[in-house]
Amino acid sequence: MTGLRAHLARYLVLLAVVVVVTFFLPRLLPGSPLSGAIAGSGLAALPSATLDRLREGYDLNRPMREQFVRYLRRLGQGDLGRSISTHRPVSVLIAERLPWTAGLVGFAIAAAALAGLAMGTWSAMRPGSRTAQAAGMLVIGLGALPEFLIAMGCIIVFGVRWRLFPTGGGMTPFGGGGAARWLADVAWHAALPAVTLVAALVPVFVLVSRNALAPVMDAPFLVVARAKGLRTRRILWHAWRNAMSPVLTLTGLRLAALVTGVVVVERVFAYPGIGMLLFEAVARRDYPVIQGVVLVSSIAVLTVVFFLEMLAYALDPRVREPG
Amino acid sequence: MRRLVLVLALALLPAPAPGQTAPGLTPAIRLAWWTDAGFLTPFAVSILGPAGVTRLTLIYDTLVWKDGRGVIPWLAVSWRASPDGAAYVFTLRPDVRWHDGTPLTARDVRFSFEYYRRHPFRWIDTSVVSGVEVRDRRTVVIRLARRYAPFIENVAGTVPIIPEHVWQGIEHPEQEQTLASAVGSGPYRLAEYRPESGQYRLVAFDDYFRGRPLVREIQYLVIPQERQMLAVQSGQVDAGVTTTRDALALFAGHPYLRVLETEPLSIARLVLNLDHPVTGQRGFRQAVAHALDRRRIADTATRGPGIAGNPGVVPPTSAWFNPRVRRYPYDPAAARGLLREIGYIDRDGDGWLEQRDGTRLVVGLVAGSTADAEVIRQMLKDVGIEVRVRTVDPATRAQLAAEGRFEMLYTTHIGSGGDPDYLRTWFTGEAANQFASGSAMRSPEFVRLAALQLAELDPARRRVHVDRMQALLSEELPTLTLYYRRFFWVYDGRKFAPFATQGGLLNGIPLVDNKLAFLPGGR
Numbered sequence: 117m118t119g120l121r122a123h124l125a126r127y128l129v130l131l132a133v134v135v136v137v138t139f140f141l142p143r144l145l146p147g148s149p150l151s152g153a154i155a156g157s158g159l160a161a162l163p164s165a166t167l168d169r170l171r172e173g174y175d176l177n178r179p180m181r182e183q184f185v186r187y188l189r190r191l192g193q194g195d196l197g198r199s200i201s202t203h204r205p206v207s208v209l210i211a212e213r214l215p216w217t218a219g220l221v222g223f224a225i226a227a228a229a230l231a232g233l234a235m236g237t238w239s240a241m242r243p244g245s246r247t248a249q250a251a252g253m254l255v256i257g258l259g260a261l262p263e264f265l266i267a268m269g270c271i272i273v274f275g276v277r278w279r280l281f282p283t284g285g286g287m288t289p290f291g292g293g294g295a296a297r298w299l300a301d302v303a304w305h306a307a308l309p310a311v312t313l314v315a316a317l318v319p320v321f322v323l324v325s326r327n328a329l330a331p332v333m334d335a336p337f338l339v340v341a342r343a344k345g346l347r348t349r350r351i352l353w354h355a356w357r358n359a360m361s362p363v364l365t366l367t368g369l370r371l372a373a374l375v376t377g378v379v380v381v382e383r384v385f386a387y388p389g390i391g392m393l394l395f396e397a398v399a400r401r402d403y404p405v406i407q408g409v410v411l412v413s414s415i416a417v418l419t420v421v422f423f424l425e426m427l428a429y430a431l432d433p434r435v436r437e438p439g
Numbered sequence: 440m441r442r443l444v445l446v447l448a449l450a451l452l453p454a455p456a457p458g459q460t461a462p463g464l465t466p467a468i469r470l471a472w473w474t475d476a477g478f479l480t481p482f483a484v485s486i487l488g489p490a491g492v493t494r495l496t497l498i499y500d501t502l503v504w505k506d507g508r509g510v511i512p513w514l515a516v517s518w519r520a521s522p523d524g525a526a527y528v529f530t531l532r533p534d535v536r537w538h539d540g541t542p543l544t545a546r547d548v549r550f551s552f553e554y555y556r557r558h559p560f561r562w563i564d565t566s567v568v569s570g571v572e573v574r575d576r577r578t579v580v581i582r583l584a585r586r587y588a589p590f591i592e593n594v595a596g597t598v599p600i601i602p603e604h605v606w607q608g609i610e611h612p613e614q615e616q617t618l619a620s621a622v623g624s625g626p627y628r629l630a631e632y633r634p635e636s637g638q639y640r641l642v643a644f645d646d647y648f649r650g651r652p653l654v655r656e657i658q659y660l661v662i663p664q665e666r667q668m669l670a671v672q673s674g675q676v677d678a679g680v681t682t683t684r685d686a687l688a689l690f691a692g693h694p695y696l697r698v699l700e701t702e703p704l705s706i707a708r709l710v711l712n713l714d715h716p717v718t719g720q721r722g723f724r725q726a727v728a729h730a731l732d733r734r735r736i737a738d739t740a741t742r743g744p745g746i747a748g749n750p751g752v753v754p755p756t757s758a759w760f761n762p763r764v765r766r767y768p769y770d771p772a773a774a775r776g777l778l779r780e781i782g783y784i785d786r787d788g789d790g791w792l793e794q795r796d797g798t799r800l801v802v803g804l805v806a807g808s809t810a811d812a813e814v815i816r817q818m819l820k821d822v823g824i825e826v827r828v829r830t831v832d833p834a835t836r837a838q839l840a841a842e843g844r845f846e847m848l849y850t851t852h853i854g855s856g857g858d859p860d861y862l863r864t865w866f867t868g869e870a871a872n873q874f875a876s877g878s879a880m881r882s883p884e885f886v887r888l889a890a891l892q893l894a895e896l897d898p899a900r901r902r903v904h905v906d907r908m909q910a911l912l913s914e915e916l917p918t919l920t921l922y923y924r925r926f927f928w929v930y931d932g933r934k935f936a937p938f939a940t941q942g943g944l945l946n947g948i949p950l951v952d953n954k955l956a957f958l959p960g961g962r
Contacts, residue, residue, distance in 0.1 A: 145834075145835075146831070146834075146835040146838055146839075147832070147834035147835045147837065147838040148834070148838060150841075151834045151835070151837035151838035151841060151873070152487075152833075152834040152837070153486060153487065154837045154841075154873045155833035155834050155836060155837035155873070156486075156487030156488060156833065156834075157486050157487060157488065157489075157562075158488050158489055158852055158853050158854075159852055159853060159854045160850075160852050160854055160861070160864070160865050160873060160874060161854075161864050161865065161873065162486065162561070162562075163559065163561065163562075163563060163564035163565075163566075164564070165559040165561075165564065165566060166486065166559060166561040166562075169559060169561070173613075198614075201477070201485060201487055202475075202477050202478070202483070202485065202634070203477075203478075203483050203613040203614055203616070204478075204616065204634065209634070209635075212634060212635040213635050216635070276669065276673075279673075283666065283669075284662065284663070284666065285636060285660075285661075286635075286636055287636075289469070289636075289638050289658060289660055290631065290638065290640055290658060386661055386662065386663055388635040388636040396474070396475075399832065399833070399834065400487060400834070401834050
């Protein structure tokens with residue numbers, strides 16, 4: 117229990133660092149919300165009153181230290197501020213977008229983990245098999261492709277050539293119908309972004325699960341289990357409990373990397389998630405939105421990683437009692 | 440059995456073509472743009488791009504409007520300037536109602552300008568309006584702080600008139616983002632806005648004073664720019680835009696997709712920093728003008744016969760264009776001659792020019808994309824100037840420009856249509872001009888002419904000043920216009936007939952959703 121508390125304390129320190137970094141990170145970017153507004157307007161000049169109003173309304177005319185104190189004070193009250201470009205509360209913007217990204221990422225992680233673990237297990241059970249080696253090479257090749265390339269490939273083949281799926285958006289614009297129809301429509305639109313993310317994730321899961329399982333498959337306890345005539349399913353359960361730890365660690369690490377991938381995928385598919393929101397906010401130097409999105413995504417990643425660590429802690433005695 | 444026969448008979452009837460469910464009426468059209476445009480009130484609308492302020496014009500009206508030939512009466516049936524030119528008297532139409540049925544009166548006009556003094560309309564400067572007086576229900580006098588030639592087009596034709604009964608007492612109008620606050624007098628009402636996906640649904644306002652809108656519903660969708668042609672072809676949207684001429688050949692002979700070519704309202708230019716020791720020399724800037732083949736750059740960038748840049752800045756298609764400016768034909772030898780005159784000579788025979796102290800002449804170029812910059816780099820290399828390109832995103836580029844931290848800067852933007860007062864705002868740094876630090880004209884004559892043209896209400900006399908401003912720009916070259924861009928709108932001709940607004944919508948916006956295209960009587 118003491119270990120758990122220490123662990124939790126470490127996460128809280130990390131969270132405090134994230135809170136500070138999210139304030140300074142957007143301000144370290146070249147440009148400012150004012151230059152973002154002028155550049156984004158498509159004009160050479162904006163009225164001076166417009167820029168004065170932006171400066172006053174969003175504390176941009178105050179010293180950095182004062183801005184930081186006001187940011188912390190607002191954050192303490194649960195207020196993420198208002199978007200400089202849309203004037204809407206950042207919490208509302210995130211709440212509108214988060215379900216789209218959470219659904220997409222949740223599905224992609226689950227599907228990639230299931231498919232990856234299944235393929236990794238299949239491969240680990242066939243050491244030396246040519247088919248398994250060929251599949252491994254294919255997976256490595258797929259893993260080398262960047263997300264945007266996979267996305268463009270999906271759009272060209274499934275969206276444009278075969279016209280099986282929509283090439284952009286989260287749902288049919290202003291489409292009617294009941295809940296079932298809505299769900300089907302959302303799933304239909306999410307198909308290509310999800311396939312892209314799954315394709316980018318699967319290779320890592322395959323390789324890590326195969327490499328984690330392969331040494332365990334020849335371990336004496338499994339030789340005994342086989343000799344006792346246990347069913348394959350039972351043998352795999354024992355094997356997996358021993359090999360699970362690196363896979364869980366990887367899932368946590370990939371989740372953080374996935375945030376970057378989501379920005380690219382949502383941009384390519386014009387998908388209405390927080391990745392797209394972050395992309396637009398960075399282009400506009402919309403500090404409150406960048407802060408809000410980075411903060412919320414960091415908290416989400418930290419929370420999931422924390423629970424995955426707890427899961428590994430519960431499943432694998434070696435994690436609880438190192439050495 | 441009878442029911443079955445009826446169903447079969449109905450099935451065999453020819454299906455109505457899209458847009459012909461009722462004679463002359465189109466049920467709905469879908470238009471593409473590449474960003475969200477914010478909530479559609481004058482205070483919350485996004486100024487990141489012209490899409491937001493253009494959509495506002497479908498919900499709100501202005502005192503005057505523009506068609507394919509120029510300014511026309513709109514909320515105001517007539518107007519006249521006072522003898523001193525510092526006031527305008529507008530007579531309003533008697534039959535205009537807000538979407539909630541309340542009549543629009545002169546009080547609303549007065550309230551609008553007074554409210555904008557506290558809560559500025561962010562697209563255009565209205566500070567020139569010093570006061571508004573209501574004479575009677577239909578007559579309003581707008582007083583100006585000074586004589587202001589672009590008033591009719593840039594203020595009366597751009598500033599949305601808002602209802603007093605909706606906005607009165609609201610202290611933070613940018614935060615009012617409910618459908619109840621988006622009450623205008625325009626031909627469409629905002630029925631739905633989905634901010635997460637940037638989708639809008641505007642429905643026809645049947646009591647509109649110009650008649651019942653022919654297009655019953657307008658939807659706006661966010662489609663990335665590079666995918667818009669595909670979206671039009673697949674029927675996902677009914678209109679999309681591209682800036683390359685490919686569209687003309689691609690859709691020539693198409694059964695229903697048509698292409699509308701706008702005026703060249705977008706400008707691509709090289710800004711030269713007048714405060715830098717190298718680019719600050721007029722001889723250097725003129726050499727650059729001779730070294731760049733603007734015709735070839737225009738053709739390459741627009742993939743077809745392009746419109747080469749005029750050193751006087753104003754596009755040749757504009758009524759304000761002055762053809763008698765210094766031209767700078769493509770002439771690398773002349774460029775080398777000018778560079779030699781200011782001391783840049785290839786002293787060691789390596790093909791690169793050296794400065795007087797023997798160091799190589801190297802000039803920085805800030806640009807948004809490598810492709811644009813590469814053409815410039817290659818052409819300047821041919822005359823011995825080494826260009827070091829720095830590629831940055833638009834916000835960074837605007838920041839560098841505002842701080843004058845550049846030597847040469849490549850940019851594209853709109854605003855070169857309509858009233859020529861942009862020559863003043865771009866080159867005297869009076870407005871919050873992003874290039875004011877580096878490329879504002881130092882010439883006292885230019886500043887004097889800029890002030891004179893602004894106060895001159897007689898078009899012929901104003902033209903003399905504007906002509907001279909262009910001539911001075913071509914001599915000094917604070918910026919070298921490389922080419923002008925047209926916008927090519929591909930649209931479904933069965934559903935609506937857009938047209939090119941004279942000088943662009945509002946203050947030179949090359950969009951096609953002019954409300955006249957959706958109304959009886961059209962353009």
